[in-house]
Amino acid sequence: MAQDTFSKEETLAMRRRLIGHSCRLFYSDDPVKIIRARGQYLYDEHGKRYLDCISNVQHVGHCHPSITEVAAAQMDLLNINTRFLHDNMVQYADRLAASLPDKLCIFYFVNSGSEANDLALRLAQQYTQHQDVIVLDHAYHGHLMSLIDISPYKFRKLSGQKEWVHVAPLPDTYRGLYREDHPNPGDAYADTVKDLIDEVHSKGRKISAFFAESLPSVGGQIIMPQGYSTKVAEYVHSAGGVFVADEVQTGFGRVGTHFWAFQLQGEGFCPDIVTMGKPMGNGHPLACVATTVEIAGAFTANGVEYFNTFGGNPVSCAIGLAVLDVIEKEDLRRNATKVGAHLKQLLTQLQTRHDIIGHVRGIGLFVGLELVTDRRTRAPATKTAAEVVKRLKEQDRICVSTDGPWENVVKFKPPMCFSIQDADLVVRCIDQNELKYCSKPLNSTKHLTLTLQIITKRSMCNINQVYFYQFSQDTRGMSFQ
Amino acid sequence: MAQDTFSKEETLAMRRRLIGHSCRLFYSDDPVKIIRARGQYLYDEHGKRYLDCISNVQHVGHCHPSITEVAAAQMDLLNINTRFLHDNMVQYADRLAASLPDKLCIFYFVNSGSEANDLALRLAQQYTQHQDVIVLDHAYHGHLMSLIDISPYKFRKLSGQKEWVHVAPLPDTYRGLYREDHPNPGDAYADTVKDLIDEVHSKGRKISAFFAESLPSVGGQIIMPQGYSTKVAEYVHSAGGVFVADEVQTGFGRVGTHFWAFQLQGEGFCPDIVTMGKPMGNGHPLACVATTVEIAGAFTANGVEYFNTFGGNPVSCAIGLAVLDVIEKEDLRRNATKVGAHLKQLLTQLQTRHDIIGHVRGIGLFVGLELVTDRRTRAPATKTAAEVVKRLKEQDRICVSTDGPWENVVKFKPPMCFSIQDADLVVRCIDQNELKYCSKPLNSTKHLTLTLQIITKRSMCNINQVYFYQFSQDTRGMSFQ
Numbered sequence: 001m002a003q004d005t006f007s008k009e010e011t012l013a014m015r016r017r018l019i020g021h022s023c024r025l026f027y028s029d030d031p032v033k034i035i036r037a038r039g040q041y042l043y044d045e046h047g048k049r050y051l052d053c054i055s056n057v058q059h060v061g062h063c064h065p066s067i068t069e070v071a072a073a074q075m076d077l078l079n080i081n082t083r084f085l086h087d088n089m090v091q092y093a094d095r096l097a098a099s100l101p102d103k104l105c106i107f108y109f110v111n112s113g114s115e116a117n118d119l120a121l122r123l124a125q126q127y128t129q130h131q132d133v134i135v136l137d138h139a140y141h142g143h144l145m146s147l148i149d150i151s152p153y154k155f156r157k158l159s160g161q162k163e164w165v166h167v168a169p170l171p172d173t174y175r176g177l178y179r180e181d182h183p184n185p186g187d188a189y190a191d192t193v194k195d196l197i198d199e200v201h202s203k204g205r206k207i208s209a210f211f212a213e214s215l216p217s218v219g220g221q222i223i224m225p226q227g228y229s230t231k232v233a234e235y236v237h238s239a240g241g242v243f244v245a246d247e248v249q250t251g252f253g254r255v256g257t258h259f260w261a262f263q264l265q266g267e268g269f270c271p272d273i274v275t276m277g278k279p280m281g282n283g284h285p286l287a288c289v290a291t292t293v294e295i296a297g298a299f300t301a302n303g304v305e306y307f308n309t310f311g312g313n314p315v316s317c318a319i320g321l322a323v324l325d326v327i328e329k330e331d332l333r334r335n336a337t338k339v340g341a342h343l344k345q346l347l348t349q350l351q352t353r354h355d356i357i358g359h360v361r362g363i364g365l366f367v368g369l370e371l372v373t374d375r376r377t378r379a380p381a382t383k384t385a386a387e388v389v390k391r392l393k394e395q396d397r398i399c400v401s402t403d404g405p406w407e408n409v410v411k412f413k414p415p416m417c418f419s420i421q422d423a424d425l426v427v428r429c430i431d432q433n434e435l436k437y438c439s440k441p442l443n444s445t446k447h448l449t450l451t452l453q454i455i456t457k458r459s460m461c462n463i464n465q466v467y468f469y470q471f472s473q474d475t476r477g478m479s480f481q
Numbered sequence: 482m483a484q485d486t487f488s489k490e491e492t493l494a495m496r497r498r499l500i501g502h503s504c505r506l507f508y509s510d511d512p513v514k515i516i517r518a519r520g521q522y523l524y525d526e527h528g529k530r531y532l533d534c535i536s537n538v539q540h541v542g543h544c545h546p547s548i549t550e551v552a553a554a555q556m557d558l559l560n561i562n563t564r565f566l567h568d569n570m571v572q573y574a575d576r577l578a579a580s581l582p583d584k585l586c587i588f589y590f591v592n593s594g595s596e597a598n599d600l601a602l603r604l605a606q607q608y609t610q611h612q613d614v615i616v617l618d619h620a621y622h623g624h625l626m627s628l629i630d631i632s633p634y635k636f637r638k639l640s641g642q643k644e645w646v647h648v649a650p651l652p653d654t655y656r657g658l659y660r661e662d663h664p665n666p667g668d669a670y671a672d673t674v675k676d677l678i679d680e681v682h683s684k685g686r687k688i689s690a691f692f693a694e695s696l697p698s699v700g701g702q703i704i705m706p707q708g709y710s711t712k713v714a715e716y717v718h719s720a721g722g723v724f725v726a727d728e729v730q731t732g733f734g735r736v737g738t739h740f741w742a743f744q745l746q747g748e749g750f751c752p753d754i755v756t757m758g759k760p761m762g763n764g765h766p767l768a769c770v771a772t773t774v775e776i777a778g779a780f781t782a783n784g785v786e787y788f789n790t791f792g793g794n795p796v797s798c799a800i801g802l803a804v805l806d807v808i809e810k811e812d813l814r815r816n817a818t819k820v821g822a823h824l825k826q827l828l829t830q831l832q833t834r835h836d837i838i839g840h841v842r843g844i845g846l847f848v849g850l851e852l853v854t855d856r857r858t859r860a861p862a863t864k865t866a867a868e869v870v871k872r873l874k875e876q877d878r879i880c881v882s883t884d885g886p887w888e889n890v891v892k893f894k895p896p897m898c899f900s901i902q903d904a905d906l907v908v909r910c911i912d913q914n915e916l917k918y919c920s921k922p923l924n925s926t927k928h929l930t931l932t933l934q935i936i937t938k939r940s941m942c943n944i945n946q947v948y949f950y951q952f953s954q955d956t957r958g959m960s961f962q
Contacts, residue, residue, distance in 0.1 A: 005568045014571035018578060019563075020589045020777045022787035026564040033566035036558045042565075055561065057790060063557055072553035076544055077517045079764035080536065082500075083507040084523075085514035087486045090495035097499060108501045111592040111766040112791060118625050143789055144599050145627040157785045278790055283560035285592040285766035285791040296501045304638045306503035308624055309538060309759055310593060310766040 008033045008045060026401070027393055037062035040415045040422055042399065050397040051422055056413035059252055059279030060326040067282050067322045074318035081309060082109070088317035095324055096290065099259045101270040106296035108289040109312030113248030113277025114142030116287040119306075120273045121146055121209065123291055124242045127298040130206035134196055134236070137170040138405045140218040141211065141246055150211055153218050166200055168193045168210075172222050174359040174370060175378055186227030194235045207241035209273075214261035217249045220404030221368025221411050223361050229265040242295065245271035248287070249366075252279045253327050253416065256337030256364030264363065282323050286316045332416040336364040339418050343367055346427040353431075356381055367412040369430075370404070380406035388433050396429040489514045489526060507882070508874055518543035521896045521903060523880070531878040532903055537894035540733055540760030541807040548763050548803045555799035562790060563590070569798035576805050577771065580740045582751040587777040589770040590793030594729030594758025595623030597768040600787075601754045602627055602690065604772055605723045608779040611687035615677055615717070618651040619886045621699040622692065622727055631692055634699050647681055649674045649691075653703050655840045655851060656859055667708030675716045688722035690754075695742035698730045701885030702849025702892050704842050710746040723776065726752035729768070730847075733760045734808050734897065737818030737845030745844065763804050767797045813897040817845040820899050824848055827908040834912075837862055848893040850911075851885070861887035869914050877910040 006014065011033055015025075025031040032050065034042045039061040042050040055062065074088070082089055093107040110116050125131060133150050135141070140153040148154045149162050161167070169177050171189035178185040197207055210232055216222040233243045250261035251274075258264055262271055272295060277287035299306070310316065327333065344362050347369050351357040358372030358381075371381035371388070385408045392398040403411045410430075414422070487495065492514060496506075506512040513531065515523045520542040523531040536543065555569070563570055574588040591597050606612060614631050616622070621634040629635045630643050642648070650658050652670035659666040678688055691713055697703040714724045731742035732755075739745055743752055753776060758768035780787070791797065808814065825843050828850050832838040839853030839862075852862035852869070866889045873879040884892045891911075895903070 005572065008566065011566050011568055011571055014575060015566065018571055018574035018586065018588055019793075020587050020772075020787065021781040022777075022783075022785065023563060023589065023793075024786045024788070025566065031566045034559060034561055035567070037561060042561070057562065058560065062561070063559065065557070068553055068556040071556055072549055075549040075552055075764075076546070078515060078544065079539065080515055080518060080523070080543070081538065082504060085489065085492050085496065085506065085512045086516070087492055090492055090499055091486065093499035094495060105499065106501050107499055108504065112596065112789070114789075115593065115596065115625070122626055143787060144596070144625055145603060146625065154785065158783060283556075283791070283794060283796065285797070291501075296503075300502040302503075302639060304503070304635065305505045306501065306624060307505070308593070308595075310764070312500075312504075313764060315764065316766070 026399070027390065029390075030394075032393065032399075040418050048397060050393075050399050051425060053398060053400045053412045053414045053418070053422075053426055055399075055415055056249060056254065057278045058283050058415050059254075060282055060323055060330070060332060061415045061417040062283075064282060064326055066326060067319060070322040071284065071315060071319050074315045077314075079313050079315045081307075082312040083307070086314050086317075088314040088321065089312045092317040092320050095321060096276075096288065100274065100290055103270060103292050104274055104290045106291050106293060108291075108306065108308075109316065110287045110289065110308050111285045111310050111316075112142075112287050113246075113275065114144045114147055115308070115311070116248065116275035116277055116289045117141045117211075117244075117246060118144050118146050119289050120244050120246075120275045120291075121150065121211070123273060123289065123295050123299050124209035124211075124244060126302060127295040128206070128208040128240055128242060130208040130240060132164045132166060132200055132205045132207050134166045134168050134193060134200075134207060134210045134241075136212050136216055136219065137167050138219040139170075139211075139213065139216060141213075142248075164205070166196050168196050170216060170219050170222060171224055171228050172216075172220065173225055174361065175220075178225075184227070186225035187231055189225060190228050190231030190235065193232045197235055197239045201239070207236060207239040209242050209244050210236040211244045211246065213246040213249060214264070215250045215255070215363070215366055217411075217413075218403055220370065220409040221361065221366065223363060224265065226265065229262065229271075230269040233269060233271070242272035244273040244275065246275050248275055248277035249413070251276050252323070253333040253336060254279065254364050254366050254413070256333050256335075256340055259333070261363075261366070280323065281316060281319045284316060284319045285310070286320055327416070330417070333364075335418075336416050339420055339423055340364040340367060342420055343412060343423040343427065346423060347430075350427060350431055356384060362412070365412065365414055365416060365418060368403070369410040369412075371408045371410065380404070380408035382406050382408045384408075385410055388430060391433045392426075392429055395433070396425075398426050398429055400426070507880070508871065510871075511875075513874065513880075521899050529878060531874075531880050532906060534879060534881045534893045534895045534899070534903075534907055536880075536896055537730060537735065538759045539764050539896050540735075541763055541804055541811065541813060542896045542898040543764075545763060545807055547807060548800060551803040552765065552796060552800050555796045558795075560794050560796045562788075563793040564788070567795050567798075569795040569802065570793045573798040573801045576802060577757075577769065581755065581771055584751060584773050585755055585771045587772050587774060589772075589787065589789075590797065591768045591770065591789050592766040592791050592797075593623075593768050594727075594756065595625045595628055596789070596792070597729065597756040597758055597770045598622045598692075598725075598727060599625050599627045600770050601725050601727075601756050601772075602631065602692070604754060604770065604776050604780050605690035605692075605725060607783060608776045609687070609689040609721055609723060611689040611721060613645045613647060613681055613686045613688050615647045615649050615674060615681075615688060615691045615722075617693050617697055617700065618648050619700040620651075620692075620694065620697060622694075623729075645686070647677050649677050651697060651700050651703060652705050652709050653697075653701065654706055655842065656701070659706075665708070667706035668712055670706060671709050671712030671716065674713045678716055678720045682720070688717060688720040690723050690725050691717040692725045692727065694727040694730060695745070696731045696736070696844070696847055698847075698892075698894075699884055701851065701890040702842065702847065704844060705746065707746065710743065710752075711750040714750060714752070723753035725754040725756065727756050729756055729758035730894070732757050733804070734814040734817060735760065735845055735847050735894070737814050737816075737821055740814070742844075742847070761804065762797060762800045765797060765800045766791070767801055808897070811898070814845075816899075817897050820901055820904055821845040821848060823901055824893060824904040824908065827904060828911075831908060831912055837865060843893070846893065846895055846897060846899055849884070850891040850893075852889045852891065861885070861889035863887050863889045865889075866891055869911060872914045873907070873910055876914070877906075879907050879910055881907070
């Protein structure tokens with residue numbers, strides 16, 4: 001295995017020659033080549049450090065040594081398919097069961113969130129013997145053919161909407177049908193699902209599943225209004241369907257206060273199927289479907305084996321167990337709660353100074369900063385959001401990205417070891433970026449204070465680069481290179 | 482991570498409680514608990530060794546130390562998604578490209594053979610703008626919803642045949658339409674595909690792809706007749722479709738003489754899409770789609786990103802590169818050629834003594850032993866095949882399994898480090914099992930010779946167990962336990 005064998009230009013040229021161009025790069029004008037990482041920091045081929053605010057897959061931190069150790073030990077001992085008995089899979093399932101409501105007690109291990117969602121769809125359709133699926137607007141559930149069908153984010157650009165797929169409004173209280181001024185947006189949005197079910201029934205069709213992320217991510221880092229899921233589950237169950245909670249992006253303590261984001265909806269709510277993925281193996285391809293005895297029983301009753309070659313193998317499960325151990329030992333849920341609240345508070349403070357910030361929302365280390373060109377109309381500031389992403393990378397070496405139907409929501413889903421200092425840094429840098437790009441610059445005193453604060457913080461790591469960065473920032477066009 | 486934390490009974494009880502029963506166990510009456518493995522050998526919780534003739538995933542041998550070393554080093558350094566530039570993916574794609582015909586030069590990395598086949602189907606449909614797919618009878622292409630649709634082995638038991646899926650006869654020259662006595666079975670079977678295309682066209686439908694394993698595996702370890710693929714590709718191309726070669730089970734040198742099984746059809750034949758999976762990461766979830774510039778271009782032209790969270794990450798690609806290195810350094814293709822030929826020769830000798838052996842076929846370490854109750858009618862000896870599998874496990878601690886529409890083909894797809902001695906052992910043990918179970922036992926002199934040969938061989942590893950095994954075998958019912 002080679003490390004940094006090629007120059008960045010060579011790597012890029014080989015990538016253009018050998019890899020399908022549908023596989024896109026971040027910062028396509030000038031992509032970043034990363035050769036090592038640790039915790040929440042990435043390092044490029046020159047050793048330059050980037051703060052990573054987006055790798056929710058590397059959940060407990062990049063290259064966590066205790067995960068590597070466990071993986072290597074298990075790889076040296078045994079990796080085999082699950083047609084043979086092994087302790088790791090059952091032990092892992094037992095640990096996951098302990099994190100979930102009692103009724104979610106049967107597990108299927110797979111290799112990706114997409115494989116999990118595909119299986120969830122099969123389970124739902126097999127159990128209900130119905131076909132139709134209700135999904136949320138702008139949802140994304142994976143790259144497989146079956147999931148493009150249930151992902152408005154994809155099917156609108158591709159094959160179009162199938163007759164068995166129905167799109168409910170995104171319960172977005174900032175931009176959606178019912179907003180923060182509505183007395184009960186949870187019920188109001190749930191009623192849109194009820195109406196949709198009635199419409200489906202009027203066509204003689206039947207609902208197999210309501211399928212939604214517990215916090216819609218691609219949809220724009222949306223926090224579901226309280227009461228929504230409980231009501232939706234009621235309506236869906238009445239129609240003979242099941243509630244699938246897609247926790248691929250949101251599970252494993254990201255929201256801090258709870259292990260699963262669906263638990264934010266209160267103890268009265270429990271989905272029938274939960275799918276998990278991204279953070280589960282800290283980068284190792286590992287995913288899972290949890291469901292009830294009844295749904296699993298219906299799936300078994302068809303008499304057909306479900307075999308997933310790599311799913312649930314001893315190495316994957318050892319890694320999964322190690323991730324759970326690190327979350328507990330390092331109290332990462334508490335860190336997510338604390339740092340997430342701090343980040344949200346800082347961003348909310350920023351909102352008082354910058355009109356372009358329309359909305360700050362989030363829970364734990366799942367945070368969105370929605371930019372608008374006009375607070376009244378809430379017109380999305382798509383271009384500025386892209387500029388913020390680009391400048392944060394170029395000037396501050398901070399990686400963020402955007403989400404939402406208009407790509408105007410700057411998202412934060414960092415590794416769970418993200419610190420108070422990291423939050424301070426990113427918010428200060430956003431503040432700086434705003435200064436150059438937004439209509440209402442701060443006065444120079446404020447600017448100076450911030451600049452000095454950044455210098456103080458950053459000089460601890462690399463003073464030369466910080467000064468260079470500050471000069472090039474403050475002198476607006478003058479070059480010191 | 483725990484090793485052998487629970488007794489086998491406890492593990493089994495937990496599995497029954499926690500894991501969907503659709504996930505089946507080998508030897509369901511008395512499953513095997515494996516806790517470590519090395520090369521072609523598995524070890525149970527009592528340290529008892531099993532010879533593994535079926536783990537084609539652990540391609541270069543279980544727990545190969547150089548793979549573990551590379552994986553651990555890369556896990557410690559970096560694991561990140563492919564929106565960042567990294568050398569491993571492009572380097573790996575470059576190495577794979579070198580193994581393929583020039584036109585197959587664009588790669589997409591995914592996590593399982595199923596994900597690869599799903600993407601292949603998308604690529605084919607996007608490129609051709611046609612929908613229909615021709616597959617071989619009894620084919621299995623994966624567990625995803627899209628792949629159940631194109632897998633007669635699955636859809637016949639589940640959702641049934643879709644109107645856009647068409648099933649061509651399996652080109653099986655032992656049991657199929659055209660047999661060993663046909664002057665040109667390759668052309669004859671290809672003509673069945675031509676006829677099917679004509680039928681599809683007569684319905685006003687259009688072919689997107691012909692989708693087939695290069696050597697049908699679940700179909701019964703079938704060796705395609707010469708000329709078949711070239712002719713089929715001609716017909717499919719004329720219809721505006723593409724040829725997808727599923728190499729998930731057969732690639733990476735398993736056939737010995739060639740790196741890819743499709744290459745057995747001669748240099749004149751080249752598929753338009755090749756999918757890879759199982760052996761690619763020696764157990765690590767790693768898979769890939771290779772295709773042409775034109776097909777990849779059409780996929781890019783739809784303007785939609787293809788993003789696979791784990792696919793092509795630096796750890797997966799480092800492992801993939803390490804597997805290629807081991808195949809080369811240990812000359813495993815030559816070993817597969819040599820040991821596979823030896824195994825086939827021994828089984829062919831066995832055929833001269835046992836009427837129940839209807840057919841021996843294979844290439845490299847992809848070998849099938851088809852059992853029949855009557856050589857003339859070729860009636861499948863399904864029950865005996867199951868008994869052979871069971872007895873080999875119980876008495877000889879050798880793992881084989883069955884395939885084929887009647888589950889009467891004993892299959893051999895061992896790790897590529899399988900040795901001449903391993904082949905000798907398994908064939909002698911099959912011979913012994915036959916002695917007890919088949920209608921025409923050998924005469925006692927022959928039996929004695931074989932028994933002594935086995936004692937000689939096996940005594941090298943564990944003389945006590947061998948003697949015990951021989952006693953219990955030879956005394957037919959007397960117990961020495």
